[in-house]
Amino acid sequence: xxxxxxxxxxxxxxxxxxxxxxxxxxxxxxxxxxxxxxxxxxxxxxxxxxxxxxxxxxxxxxxxxxxxxxxxxxxxxxxxxxxxxxxxxxxxxxxxxxxxxxxxxxxxxxxxxxxxxxxxxxxxxxxxxxxxxxxxxxxxxxxxxxxxxxxxxxxxxxxxxxxxxxxxxxxxxxxxxxxxxxxxxxxxxxxxxxxxxxxxxxxxxxxxxxxxxxxxxxxxxxxxxxxxxxxxxxxxxxxxxxxxxxxxxxxxxxxxxxxxxxxxxxxxxxxxxxxxxxxxxxxxxxxxxxxxxxxxxxxxxxxxxxxxxxxxxxxxxxxxxxxxxxxxxxxxxxxxxxxxxxxxxxxxxxxxxxxxxxxxxxxxxxxxxxxxxxxxxxxxxxxxxxxxxxxxxxxxxxxxxxxxxxxxxxxxxxxxxxxxxxxxxxxxxxxx
Amino acid sequence: xxxxxxxxxxxxxxxxxxxxxxxxxxxxxxxxxxxxxxxxxxxxxxxxxxxxxxxxxxxxxxxxxxxxxxxxxxxxxxxxxxxxxxxxxxxxxxxxxxxxxxxxxxxxxxxxxxxxxxxxxxxxxxxxxxxxxxxxxxxxxxxxxxxxxxxxxxxxxxxxxxxxxxxxxxxxxxxxxxxxxxxxxxxxxxxxxxxxxxxxxxxxxxxxxxxxxxxxxxxx
Numbered sequence: 001x002x003x004x005x006x007x008x009x010x011x012x013x014x015x016x017x018x019x020x021x022x023x024x025x026x027x028x029x030x031x032x033x034x035x036x037x038x039x040x041x042x043x044x045x046x047x048x049x050x051x052x053x054x055x056x057x058x059x060x061x062x063x064x065x066x067x068x069x070x071x072x073x074x075x076x077x078x079x080x081x082x083x084x085x086x087x088x089x090x091x092x093x094x095x096x097x098x099x100x101x102x103x104x105x106x107x108x109x110x111x112x113x114x115x116x117x118x119x120x121x122x123x124x125x126x127x128x129x130x131x132x133x134x135x136x137x138x139x140x141x142x143x144x145x146x147x148x149x150x151x152x153x154x155x156x157x158x159x160x161x162x163x164x165x166x167x168x169x170x171x172x173x174x175x176x177x178x179x180x181x182x183x184x185x186x187x188x189x190x191x192x193x194x195x196x197x198x199x200x201x202x203x204x205x206x207x208x209x210x211x212x213x214x215x216x217x218x219x220x221x222x223x224x225x226x227x228x229x230x231x232x233x234x235x236x237x238x239x240x241x242x243x244x245x246x247x248x249x250x251x252x253x254x255x256x257x258x259x260x261x262x263x264x265x266x267x268x269x270x271x272x273x274x275x276x277x278x279x280x281x282x283x284x285x286x287x288x289x290x291x292x293x294x295x296x297x298x299x300x301x302x303x304x305x306x307x308x309x310x311x312x313x314x315x316x317x318x319x320x321x322x323x324x325x326x327x328x329x330x331x332x333x334x335x336x337x338x339x340x341x342x343x344x345x346x347x348x349x350x351x352x353x354x355x356x357x358x359x360x361x362x363x364x365x366x367x368x369x370x371x372x373x374x375x376x377x378x379x380x381x382x383x384x385x386x387x388x389x390x391x392x393x394x395x396x397x398x399x400x401x402x403x404x405x406x407x408x409x410x411x412x413x414x415x416x417x418x419x420x421x422x423x424x425x426x427x428x429x430x431x432x
Numbered sequence: 433x434x435x436x437x438x439x440x441x442x443x444x445x446x447x448x449x450x451x452x453x454x455x456x457x458x459x460x461x462x463x464x465x466x467x468x469x470x471x472x473x474x475x476x477x478x479x480x481x482x483x484x485x486x487x488x489x490x491x492x493x494x495x496x497x498x499x500x501x502x503x504x505x506x507x508x509x510x511x512x513x514x515x516x517x518x519x520x521x522x523x524x525x526x527x528x529x530x531x532x533x534x535x536x537x538x539x540x541x542x543x544x545x546x547x548x549x550x551x552x553x554x555x556x557x558x559x560x561x562x563x564x565x566x567x568x569x570x571x572x573x574x575x576x577x578x579x580x581x582x583x584x585x586x587x588x589x590x591x592x593x594x595x596x597x598x599x600x601x602x603x604x605x606x607x608x609x610x611x612x613x614x615x616x617x618x619x620x621x622x623x624x625x626x627x628x629x630x631x632x633x634x635x636x637x638x639x640x641x642x643x644x645x646x647x648x649x650x651x652x
Contacts, residue, residue, distance in 0.1 A: 348517060423492075
């Protein structure tokens with residue numbers, strides 16, 4: 001098919017593109033538009049290249065005292081240094097983990113159990129504040145702690161635009177609040193939360209009450225590469241990042257832990273990562289994570305501008321279809337996120353029709369996940385179950401071009417029309 | 433010791449150019465090329481109509497039938513479905529099953545089971561089974577409607593079993609089947625039947641039934 005050459009041209013700005021070009025030529029006959037970067041990104045060839053020596057050449061354990069071991073250790077140190085520089089933190093504040101989920105769990109479980117250890121009198125139950133639109137990696141451990149009677153939990157509801165009110169968060173702080181955890185930018189609808197403002201408010205509260213608590217954690221997996229991750233500016237004590245969303249490898253992440261933060265490990269053993277995360281360091285992936293983070297930050301401003309243009313073009317094009325609605329704030333959202341509800345049709349069905357035409361996106365609807373309820377995020381916006389069932393998330397990335405966006409805009413109306421024709425449902429616009 | 437001749441498992445199972453799939457080929461075929469869906473409702477003279485589900489739970493199915501009065505066979509079935517791929521494919525497949533071979537006898541159509549549709553689809557992923565559960569219900573609704581309209585109320589078959597969830601028309605029998613199929617918690621039963629997602633007030637009763645059937649069949 002003719003379209004192959006287009007795809008080749010599009011991916012050419014990825015480093016090491018010759019290799020990629022060859023792969024593209026081999027595997028895709030149909031036009032392929034990957035718009036699921038929020039799920040995960042392809043590994044940048046430059047990242048892969050940086051990682052390669054650490055598989056079978058510099059493979060030794062960084063804890064080994066021999067020369068190859070020390071070489072591995074030195075590389076991990078360099079990676080840590082690079083990341084600390086980007087986050088504006090210190091090397092000893094970077095704890096490598098197996099990914100976003102582990103980092104989130106460590107932030108939640110680690111701070112709560114540390115508080116429990118100090119507070120032997122157990123006078124008051126610790127209190128945690130979060131939002132209704134967190135990732136499950138935050139919500140689930142918190143729900144578990146609440147269910148087992150270990151914490152009190154407050155979940156702040158966002159506005160209809162998918163953004164939480166900083167004042168509401170700050171007003172929820174109590175004398176026993178030990179942790180506030182708020183996602184930097186939401187993974188489904190991309191809305192950017194007022195982390196800086198909340199961070200400042202928390203600092204003020206701590207000062208006024210002469211307390212080390214509450215700690216402030218943010219999950220920045222989705223925002224890395226698009227937003228500033230300067231921990232001094234964000235005023236966070238804990239920050240989660242991972243590799244799989246920034247063109248780095250999967251299965252690697254980190255938790256930034258500000259010096260003097262009281263936190264207990266969830267994995268104990270050989271005492272790696274300052275005792276906060278035992279287990280032999282995943283050296284190739286650590287190198288890959290650092291390289292990936294370095295690359296996305298080097299191209300951040302240009303990429304943000306480029307994607308914002310494409311995002312707005314896609315939103316505008318899709319909203320021309322009748323009975324559609326953009327989920328989340330139109331501007332205060334990640335430059336790569338488009339989340340739209342198409343009424344009267346179910347998300348999975350439209351997603352699969354798109355897939356058949358080479359467009360890969362994802363759905364927040366019930367049938368996509370193992371749970372029956374539609375996306376908790378869309379529901380938190382005050383949308384009806386009906387509307388939540390029809391939502392699709394398109395997340396753009398490095399490979400996305402204007403031609404891709406226009407292709408989606410071109411094929412979407414036909415798909416929606418066809419599925420609506422098959423649907424017995426015709427909902428009132430009051431659901432919007 | 434004899435050397436094992438067993439073929440080792442290929443850890444890269446997807447050959448280049450080959451599709452990996454969540455759904456079977458038959459499901460995909462019916463989803464992408466649905467048969468017998470209602471394109472033009474206006475002017476279609478149905479002998480019976482049935483509907484089940486609610487958009488809030490993510491599945492709605494509507495079925496229209498035409499009946500050959502002499503032979504009591506289903507001449508035509510048209511449908512509309514709001515739902516995921518398996519819901520659409522299951523209704524499409526059902527429409528084929530009841531209209532093929534001169535049409536299914538009404539009494540046989542009344543007995544059509546979700547499992548029959550699922551097996552004709554070459555299976556469905558477990559958590560998608562509930563989608564097909566709705567199709568046969570809508571069909572029975574349409575047949576009952578036909579009996580009502582054609583002056584044969586004595587033939588109307590009220591859903592066997594007692595309706596527990598009035599929105600999805602799920603009966604105690606459906607819960608029983610789900611438990612028999614291995615669903616031993618509310619979440620698992622919901623995965624199979626969606627019970628209570630449209631009408632959460634029935635959930636306490638559902639939980640009671642799950643306990644009852646678990647005891648009955650598994651003694652636990």
